[in-house]
Amino acid sequence: MVAELQTKMSIFFKAVNQSLAIITFDPHGTILFANQNFAQLIGYSSEELEGMHHRQLCPEAFVSSPDYKNFWINLGHGVAFHDKVERITKAGSSLWLDAMYTPVLNEEGTVEAVVKIATDITEQETVxxxxxxxxxxxxxxxxxxxxxxxxxxxxxxxxxxxxxxxxxxxxxxxxxxxxxxxxxxxxxxxxxxxxxxxxxxxxxxxxxxxxxxxxxxxxxxxxxxxxxxxxxxxxxxxxxxxxxxxxxxxxxxxxxxxxxxxxxxxxxxxxxxxxxxxxxxxxxxx
Structure with missing residues (x-):
């Protein structure tokens, strides 16, 4: 029964990983992991993304604003975020994402990671x-x-x-x-x-x-x-x-x-x- 459940969960996570762009941060915004889909969207390899900070993928105007600081404060308090966001690719172009940031809590209730699941909406946003x-x-x-x-x-x-x-x-x-x-x-x-x-x-x-x-x-x-x-x-x-x-x-x-x-x-x-x-x-x- 447990083995069957683990198989189903493995299939589910494999499907999600193959169809969606996923990236994981520590509570301070440092990238822990990025799947192949997200890496392709942003123009970096998964290896290049690991260790980079979230701010390096954002427009300068957003990074230097009070909104950016509050963005990570709220995530650190366990508050999820969902909205369209603009990010900057390795080539310097704008990438528009429908993004969901979900804080992951440990047993003590402290945020230990933030998982972001995103969908490319650049074409729609441009129009x-x-x-x-x-x-x-x-x-x-x-x-x-x-x-x-x-x-x-x-x-x-x-x-x-x-x-x-x-x-x-x-x-x-x-x-x-x-x-x-x-x-x-x-x-x-x-x-x-x-x-x-x-x-x-x-x-x-x-x-x-x-x-x-x-x-x-x-x-x-x-x-x-x-x-x-x-x-x-x-x-x-x-x-x-x-x-x-x-x-x-x-x-x-x-x-x-x-x-x-x-x-x-x-x-x-x-x-x-x-x-x-x-x-x-x-x-x-x-």
Whole structure:
């Protein structure tokens, strides 16, 4: 029974050793053993790997970071690690692995070794990074376009605000002109009455008032013309005032829509930034 179990275990470990890349470290990161599969992936022989330190297979940026120190501290405390990792081959190229680091404990519960089982995912990671890079470029272009629209919207909003202020000024000027036209109309009405009274007095004066009658008649004619001109100006000013008021309302409506669009653009920009951050996280390594 024991012999049969040992045979089955031997077959199992032989199969694992033949199909997976396996490397073993002491608790401090020194390589104790690397099978043929791992040696072929990394470009060294199994004999060359024995005695090397784990850091010699890692990118310099990772080795010099606090994450690397914590990585081995955690393994030394018996905490397993599983993630995609970047390693450097003997030729200096990047090798991407789906790696599982498993601390091996002795009878006292102390870590005596760390076994790493890895699968080569370099091809998949290369495609992923290229896709993420292209995606970031697209997002950056979309963000730039959105920023241009945002800036244009802000400029239009400012111009609309200035136009609104100028329109208010025009409206006030027209109202002042209307009051002047009303005043002219009032004077014309008084002049008509004055001319009428002068005509009556000229008629009473008979032959002596004939010259005065001509002047009185001209005063009435001038008053009538002034009154008609004042009415005409007042009507035109009313039309202009209505158009200006309508324009002011339209400007306010457009300004409101632009402000709403500006808020939407800002929200869209935030979404782009979130997407870019997500794409960046796809390529985070240990």
């Amino acid at each position: 992923l990074q290229q896709s993420a890079s292209e995606f970031r470029i697209v997002v950056e272009e979309m963000t730039a376009s959105t920023n241009e629209v945002h800036e244009a919207s802000l400029t239009i909003a400012k111009n609309m605000e200035a136009l609104n202020m100028e329109s208010d000024g025009v409206k006030k000027n027209i109202e002042q002109i209307q009051s002047i036209a009303s005043f002219v109309k009032e004077i014309a009405a008084r002049s008509k009455i004055l001319g009428l009274n002068a005509s009556i007095e000229a008629a009473r004066a008979g032959e002596h008032g004939r010259g005065f009658a001509v002047v009185a008649n001209e005063v009435q004619n001038l008053a009538q013309t002034s009154e008609e001109a004042a009415d005409n100006i007042s009507d035109q000013l009313k039309n202009i005032l209505y158009s200006v008021a309508t324009m002011i309302e339209k400007v306010k409506e457009i300004t409101s829509k632009i402000e709403s669009n500006t808020t939407s653009i800002e929200e869209l920009n935030e979404a782009y930034n979130h997407i870019a951050a997500t794409a960046e996280n796809l390529t985070v390594t240990h």
